[in-house]
Amino acid sequence: MATDYDVIIAGAGTGGATTAYTLAKRGHSVLFIDRKERDNIGNKTCGDALGSHHITQLRDLVDIPELPKGIVEYEVNGIDLIAPDREHRLRMEGPTTTGMSFNRLKMGQWFVELAEKAGAESMASTRVKKLLFDDGKVSGLRVSKEKGPDKDITARVVVDATGATGVLRMQMPETSPMERHIASEDRMVAWRDIYETPDFTFDTPDYLDIFWNQDETLGGYTWVFPQGKNRVNVGNGVMTIKGHRNPKDIQNDFVKKTWIDTWGEVEVLDSSGGVAPIRRPIDTMVDDNFVLVGDAACQVNPIHGGGIGSSMLGGAHAGITISEALERNDTSIESLWKYNPRYHNSYGGKQAALDVFRWFLLNITNDDIDFAFKKQIIKASDLLDTSMTGEVKFGAGEKFKRLVSGFGKIPLLMRISKVATLMNDIRAVYLDYPESPKGLDAWKARLVPIYEAAKAA
Ligand SMILES: Cc1cc2nc3c(=O)[nH]c(=O)nc-3n(C[C@H](O)[C@H](O)[C@H](O)COP(=O)(O)OP(=O)(O)OC[C@H]3O[C@@H](n4cnc5c(N)ncnc54)[C@H](O)[C@@H]3O)c2cc1C
Incomplete structure (x- = not known):
């Protein structure tokens, strides 16, 4: 027709x-x-914010031209993940973390x-x-x-x-x-403001900050992404699980007190909320x-x-x-x-592994995160590898077991080890995606026990 x-x-x-x-x-x-x-x-x-590797990958696949001038506002070299105590941070830095605020x-x-x-x-x-x-x-x-x-x-x-x-x-x-x-539990709601900060200068605008705090932004985080020395995109996102707080309220309360008020007079360029599936x-x-x-x-x-x-x-x-x-x-x-396995092989498998990690993050406390940062249980380089590939190399093997026996918090360390195994398991299931729709139901059944274990981990 x-x-x-x-x-x-x-x-x-x-x-x-x-x-x-x-x-x-x-x-x-x-x-x-x-x-x-x-x-x-x-x-x-x-x-x-966007990692430059996405543009390179797209160029390899479908041959897009160079980004024209005027889109990129600031080149970014890395991301700092910051513990709830705000004393400890993991700097994610390397060829895969270069990017842009745009x-x-x-x-x-x-x-x-x-x-x-x-x-x-x-x-x-x-x-x-x-x-x-x-x-x-x-x-x-x-x-x-x-x-x-x-x-x-x-x-x-x-x-x-x-x-x-x-x-x-x-x-x-x-x-x-x-x-x-x-499902509602698979959505994130977020609020963000863009400010000019004439009274405040960001010393390292080429590093983006992500702050974890389970008491304030359970299952999510606050971001402070400078867009140059005197401009910033600051926001927070939370998962819409039962009893979650409104991110606009979090912004006007916790985020304002902790960050925005420390920047002196600010000029609002934009202020709005949004939703994303997670x-x-x-x-x-x-x-x-x-x-x-x-x-x-x-x-x-x-x-x-x-x-x-x-x-x-x-x-x-x-x-x-x-x-x-x-x-x-x-x-x-x-x-x-074929679109399904093509996407899963290049990104979906990693996405599923990180989804399993998301459930783990929901079930840990500020104290647990502070401890993990302080003891450097997970190295930035490992986390970077995992965030690029979805493959987990931490939390397993003899070295990790020795580490476990040397610290307190054995249950937390065992849970990290368990979640690392589940992340690798789900990635393997994704890399074995069925070749035709006939295999979909059996494939979906393989995800069920992994999710059950992840939610309980
Ligand atoms: C607060 C927040 C912060 C984020 N920050 C980042 C970040 O820093 N970096 C990053 O990589 N990602 C970020 N994301 C996620 C990112 O914005 C999305 O994943 C991305 O935009 C998805 O692109 P898309 O084309 O699928 O959808 P969209 O960009 O949402 O595009 C959908 C389009 O469909 C149109 N549309 C919708 N309904 C209709 C209709 N009925 N008829 C006609 N048109 C319609 C809309 O107008 C829109 O233009 C963020 C998301 C949120 C909510």
């Missing part, structure tokens, strides 16, 4: 725009739609322009309302503009890149193998004629909440896989399936 486009992408954030760019560059007809005005796409509540709107605009220049058609100020189905399979979208009647647009493949809401994913039928709803990726990110990308596919790092790089990676893998499926003239779930 003839369709209006090969592919329609709902959402023109970093995930949707990368998908559009990848497909248009391969010669497919692509429409990408966003509810925001064209000049405002990319403007979003964010920490505005102008969010300019970055978003650049990605949209890239896709447009490659030949994708953009449609702004347009809300995607409804998935259309033909014979039970996705066939297009109903969209609405501020003025005029709703419009139906058809495509061979529809991509949901609408961000944390996953507007289209939620409309999939119950018979779909794709999960539609995200979990492993959606178990299958494809169905017949339908694909998920970015936050809609839960492609966010569950520990630090960064999702720009992984949404671009997801967009690139999705674009490549959809292109291959279009060329085969087969956009069934089987034909699109």
